[in-house]
Amino acid sequence: MxxxxxxxxxxxxxxxxxxxxxxxxxxxxxxxxxxxxxxxxxxxxxxxxxxxxxxxxxxxxxxxxxxxxxxxxxxxxxxxxxxxRPVARPRALRDELFIKLLFRAGGDVDPVLDLVHEQKEVYLGHLRRLTQRKFALAKQPQRDDRLVTDLLIDAALFHAEADVRWLAHAEQKLRAASRRRARPREESR
Amino acid sequence: MIRLRNVVKTYRQGRAAVPALQGVSLDVAEGAFVSVMGASGSGKSTMLHLIGGLDVPDSGSISVGGQQLGRLSDDELTLFRRRKIGFVFQFFNLLPTLTAEENVALPLLLDGKSLHEARPRVESLLERVGLGARRCHKPDELSGGEMQRVAIARALVVDPLLVLADEPTGNLDSKTGEEILHLMKETAEQARQTVVMVTHDARAAAYGERIVTLKDGRVVGDLCGEEGERP
Missing domain, CATH: 1.10.10.10 (Winged helix-like DNA-binding domain superfamily/Winged helix DNA-binding domain)
Known part of the structure; x- marks a missing residue:
C-alpha cells in the first residue's frame, strides 16, 4: 500500500x-x-x-x-x-522463526535453545551493523534528510532490540517448561 | 591488550558459595571497543572489576597492557589503576562537593599534580565532552547526561590505556544514552583507547565492534568480524 x-x-x-x-x-x-x-x-x-x-x-x-x-x-x-493519518495496522508477527518454533515445540528443548541462542546472535549482529551505520551517519554533514534516516535506523534498532528481548524471555520460559517436564512429581507436591 | 586465562571467581554469601566466573578466557585487541552482555548474575560486572584490578581472581591469570595483574603488590595495583585505566560507572560516582572541573582533575590531583598544572588538560577535556561552560558547576546542578560527560572526562584525564564502563547508560534516558555512547566511541577512536563496556542492554552493546555474551559465568557468545559473521 x-x-x-x-x-x-x-x-x-x-x-x-x-x-x-x-x-x-x-x-x-x-x-x-x-x-x-x-x-x-x-x-x-x-x-x-x-x-x-x-x-x-x-x-x-x-x-x-x-x-x-x-x-x-x-x-x-x-x-x-x-x-x-496514523498507521492502522502494526507490524505483522510473521517471522520465519515462529514457524520453526512451532514445529519444534514439544520435543527435546536443547535444539530449540540452541536455535534461540543462534537467533539472538544474528539479531545482535544486525543491531551492531545498524549502530555502526548510525555512528557513521552522525559524522556526515548535516542535511535535511539526515534526521529522518537516523530515525529510520532507530526504528530498525528498536525492533531488533525487541526481538532480542523476546528471545531472552523465550529462553527463560523454555528452560522453565523443560524443568517442569523433567520433574512432574516435585511439581505436583 | 587484555588477556584472561581460565579466570575463576567465587563469592561467599553467608555459607553459600556463589560462582561468578567459571573459567573465562578472553583476548581483547588494542584499540577494540568490546561490549560484554549478559543478564544480572552472569558475571559481567565481576569480569570488569577483575580486569580493572578492583578485585582479584581465585585462580587463572589476567594481564592488561602486558602487565600480569597477579604479580603486582597492592600499591602497584593502585597506581596501575589510577594511571592506566579510566572507569565510567552507571551512577557516575562523582564527588558531590567538588565542581565538574575538580572532579575531572581528581585522578591527576591524587597523582600529586596541582590543580594549576592539571587545568589545561581538564579544560580541553570538558570542552571535548561539550561542558566547557559548566566547569564550575557541582554534580547536583548538572543533568544525568552532563554528570556522565564529566565522568567520561575524568576517565580520560590520565590518557588511559583502557576505559572500563559498567552500564554507563543504565541511568539515562534513551536519547541521552545514545549521545553518551556516541561520545565514548568517538573519544576512544580518536585516542586509540581500548574500551570494555558491560551492559544488559542490546542496543548499547551494539556500539561495540565485538559483543561477548556471558551466561552463568561463562562465555557463551562472541560476535566479532564484519556483518555479524562468526570468527
Whole structure:
C-alpha cells in the first residue's frame, strides 16, 4: 500500500520519469526497502488509472518515448490526507522463526535453545551493523534528510532490540517448561 | 591488550558459595571497543572489576597492557589503576562537593599534580565532552547526561590505556544514552583507547565492534568480524 504513497510523495516534489523515480526512492529508503522496476511501473499504472498522477510522453531521438509522470491535484489531496493519518495496522508477527518454533515445540528443548541462542546472535549482529551505520551517519554533514534516516535506523534498532528481548524471555520460559517436564512429581507436591 | 586465562571467581554469601566466573578466557585487541552482555548474575560486572584490578581472581591469570595483574603488590595495583585505566560507572560516582572541573582533575590531583598544572588538560577535556561552560558547576546542578560527560572526562584525564564502563547508560534516558555512547566511541577512536563496556542492554552493546555474551559465568557468545559473521 505505501509504495503508492512513497511514489506519490517523490513525484509531489517534481515530475520524474520511472528511472529517476527509482533512483530517488533508493536514495531515501533503499537501505530498508528495495523496489524493482516492475513494482514501480505497476504502481504508476494504478496511480494513473486512479487519476492521482498523469503521464506525458516525451519523444526521444531513435528511442521509445520517455514517460514522465506528475502528481495531479487529486493526487496531492490524497497524499496530504494519507500523511495526516496514523498507521492502522502494526507490524505483522510473521517471522520465519515462529514457524520453526512451532514445529519444534514439544520435543527435546536443547535444539530449540540452541536455535534461540543462534537467533539472538544474528539479531545482535544486525543491531551492531545498524549502530555502526548510525555512528557513521552522525559524522556526515548535516542535511535535511539526515534526521529522518537516523530515525529510520532507530526504528530498525528498536525492533531488533525487541526481538532480542523476546528471545531472552523465550529462553527463560523454555528452560522453565523443560524443568517442569523433567520433574512432574516435585511439581505436583 | 587484555588477556584472561581460565579466570575463576567465587563469592561467599553467608555459607553459600556463589560462582561468578567459571573459567573465562578472553583476548581483547588494542584499540577494540568490546561490549560484554549478559543478564544480572552472569558475571559481567565481576569480569570488569577483575580486569580493572578492583578485585582479584581465585585462580587463572589476567594481564592488561602486558602487565600480569597477579604479580603486582597492592600499591602497584593502585597506581596501575589510577594511571592506566579510566572507569565510567552507571551512577557516575562523582564527588558531590567538588565542581565538574575538580572532579575531572581528581585522578591527576591524587597523582600529586596541582590543580594549576592539571587545568589545561581538564579544560580541553570538558570542552571535548561539550561542558566547557559548566566547569564550575557541582554534580547536583548538572543533568544525568552532563554528570556522565564529566565522568567520561575524568576517565580520560590520565590518557588511559583502557576505559572500563559498567552500564554507563543504565541511568539515562534513551536519547541521552545514545549521545553518551556516541561520545565514548568517538573519544576512544580518536585516542586509540581500548574500551570494555558491560551492559544488559542490546542496543548499547551494539556500539561495540565485538559483543561477548556471558551466561552463568561463562562465555557463551562472541560476535566479532564484519556483518555479524562468526570468527
Amino acid at each position: 505505501s509504495v503508492k504513497y512513497a511514489l506519490l510523495g517523490i513525484l509531489s516534489e517534481r515530475e520524474r520519469h520511472g528511472y529517476e523515480l527509482k533512483a530517488a526512492f533508493d536514495e531515501r529508503v533503499g537501505e530498508f526497502w528495495s523496489l524493482n522496476y516492475g513494482q514501480i511501473y505497476t504502481t504508476l499504472d494504478r496511480l494513473e488509472r486512479e487519476g492521482l498522477v498523469e503521464r506525458r510522453d516525451e519523444p526521444q531521438a531513435r528511442r521509445p518515448d520517455r514517460k514522465i509522470y506528475r502528481v495531479t491535484s487529486k493526487g496531492r489531496r490524497e497524499l496530504e490526507s494519507w500523511l495526516g
